Amino acid sequence: MIALFLFVFAIVLFATVFNLMLFGWIASRFLPEREAKIAVFAFLLGGVILGGQILGTKLEWPVGTDEIALLFGCLVGIAFVWFQFFRKDASMADLTAIARQMIAHYNAQDADSYVSLMTEDACEANYRGAVVREGREGTREGLKAAFARWPQNRAEIKEAQAIGNYVLMREHVTRGPATDGSPPVEPFDVIAIYSFEGEKCSRVEFVR
Numbered sequence: 001m002i003a004l005f006l007f008v009f010a011i012v013l014f015a016t017v018f019n020l021m022l023f024g025w026i027a028s029r030f031l032p033e034r035e036a037k038i039a040v041f042a043f044l045l046g047g048v049i050l051g052g053q054i055l056g057t058k059l060e061w062p063v064g065t066d067e068i069a070l071l072f073g074c075l076v077g078i079a080f081v082w083f084q085f086f087r088k089d090a091s092m093a094d095l096t097a098i099a100r101q102m103i104a105h106y107n108a109q110d111a112d113s114y115v116s117l118m119t120e121d122a123c124e125a126n127y128r129g130a131v132v133r134e135g136r137e138g139t140r141e142g143l144k145a146a147f148a149r150w151p152q153n154r155a156e157i158k159e160a161q162a163i164g165n166y167v168l169m170r171e172h173v174t175r176g177p178a179t180d181g182s183p184p185v186e187p188f189d190v191i192a193i194y195s196f197e198g199e200k201c202s203r204v205e206f207v208r
Contacts, residue, residue: 096160099167099194102201107154111143119200127193127207150185152176158189167194 098117105114115122115136124133124142133142147153152175159170169192175185191207 109147150175
C-alpha cells in the first residue's frame with residue numbers, strides 16, 4: 001500500500017509540476033503579469049484538488065477525502081497568493097521606505113548615510129542623460145560639495161510610488177542661499193526615479 005501510494009503520488013507530483021511550468025510559461029507569454037499569476041494560481045489549485053481526488057480513488061480512501069483535498073488545495077492556493085502578491089507588495093513598501101530614508105539623510109546633509117543605502121557602482125544622473133555623480137564615492141563627494149554650497153538645501157517628498165524594482169518620487173527642492181555668493185536658485189520640482197538591486201539603490205535619475 002505504501003509503495004503504491006508513493007508511486008501514484010510521484011506521478012501526480014511530476015505531472016502537476018510539469019504542467020504548472022508549461023502553463024505558467026504560456027500564461028506569461030500571452031497575459032499581463034498579474035493575470036498570468038492568477039491563471040497559474042487557478043491551475044495550481046485545480047491540480048492539487050484533482051491530485052488529491054486521484055490519490056483517494058486509487059487508494060480507496062474513506063469518505064471525506066475530496067473535502068480534505070479541497071482544503072489542502074485552498075491552503076496551497078492561499079500560500080501561493082500571499083507569496084506572489086502580498087509579499088511583493090511588502091517588498092515594494094520596503095523599497096519606498098528605503099528611498100524615503102535616503103531623502104531623510106539627504107535633508108540631514110548626511111552624505112555618508114545616504115550612500116550607505118546605495119550599491120558600490122551606483123550613480124545619479126539626469127533622465128536619459130549625463131551622469132551627474134558616478135559611483136558610491138563619487139556620489140558621496142558630490143553631495144558633500146552640494147551641501148557645503150547650499151547649507152539649507154532640502155527636498156520635500158510630494159508623492160511616492162513603487163513599481164517593481166523602481167521607486168518614483170516627486171520632490172520639491174529648495175536650495176536656499178549659496179555660500180559661494182552665486183545667484184539664488186528658484187525652488188523647483190523634480191521627478192526622481194530610484195532603481196534598486198535588492199535592497200540597495202543602484203541608480204537615481206532626475207526628470208526636470
